[in-house]
Amino acid sequence: MSFIKLDAVSKQVKKQTLINNVTLKINKGDIATFEGINGSGKTLILKAILGLIKTNGTILINNQQINIQDTYPIRAGILIENPSLIEKLTAFQNLKLLAQLQDEISDDDIKELLTLLGLEENIHRKIKYFSLGMKQKVGIAQALLGNNELIVLDEPTNALDEESIDLLVRIIREFKSNQTTFLITSHDSNFINQVSTRPFVVRNGAINEKIS
Numbered sequence: 001m002s003f004i005k006l007d008a009v010s011k012q013v014k015k016q017t018l019i020n021n022v023t024l025k026i027n028k029g030d031i032a033t034f035e036g037i038n039g040s041g042k043t044l045i046l047k048a049i050l051g052l053i054k055t056n057g058t059i060l061i062n063n064q065q066i067n068i069q070d071t072y073p074i075r076a077g078i079l080i081e082n083p084s085l086i087e088k089l090t091a092f093q094n095l096k097l098l099a100q101l102q103d104e105i106s107d108d109d110i111k112e113l114l115t116l117l118g119l120e121e122n123i124h125r126k127i128k129y130f131s132l133g134m135k136q137k138v139g140i141a142q143a144l145l146g147n148n149e150l151i152v153l154d155e156p157t158n159a160l161d162e163e164s165i166d167l168l169v170r171i172i173r174e175f176k177s178n179q180t181t182f183l184i185t186s187h188d189s190n191f192i193n194q195v196s197t198r199p200f201v202v203r204n205g206a207i208n209e210k211i212s
């Protein structure tokens with residue numbers, strides 16, 4: 001059984017086709033990547049899979065149909081577009097807010113994750129003093145926090161330097177070994193080549209498997 005299954009998924013707004021008849025299957029533990037130019041439909045496809053936008057067609061997660069008003073059937077960590085952070089709180093406090101929604105995340109887990117992302121010196125610093133790349137790392141930490149079955153990262157390399165991208169590649173590979181499933185959009189083919197186990201190309205809202 002596929003973990004994520006899309007069958008003839010489409011979205012039209014004012015006669016414009018934004019998602020064009022997408023059919024695909026993703027297995028548990030896959031790192032599925034969606035590569036495409038600006039405006040090709042990468043973010044919309046992630047939003048559709050997460051049940052954040054209404055679409056035609058069928059989206060199944062663990063064989064359960066997704067509807068926008070329903071509770072999402074699995075635990076998912078999400079970074080879509082810009083990280084949503086409270087500027088007057090510290091990196092630790094921002095993650096703590098999220099951790100409180102789940103039972104089993106300790107303060108040490110939060111510190112460990114921020115350290116893993118290279119933010120150990122800034123754990124207790126307010127977000128308003130963070131650079132763009134540092135904010136992006138806290139956004140990535142939000143998505144990685146807890147025991148998520150699915151992690152969705154929309155353009156995670158935005159604002160990251162080369163060294164930080166290498167670090168992110170290592171972290172994603174490490175999570176993959178725990179059978180976590182990733183959906184990642186990027187226009188950085190070098191990054192995609194390093195992490196992807198299921199590369200897709202998005203063009204005008206349509207998706208094709210990337211042939212290497």
Ligand SMILES: Nc1ncnc2c1ncn2[C@@H]1O[C@H](COP(=O)(O)OP(=O)(O)OP(=O)(O)O)[C@@H](O)[C@H]1O
Binds near residue numbers: 013187
């Ligand atoms: N709510 C909406 N209503 C109408 N059009 C929309 C809406 N949201 C997105 N679009 C359009 O859908 C297309 C795909 O948008 P999407 O955000 O998925 O692109 P993307 O591939 O993620 O681009 P980028 O790399 O710039 O983030 C774009 O042409 C965008 O203008």
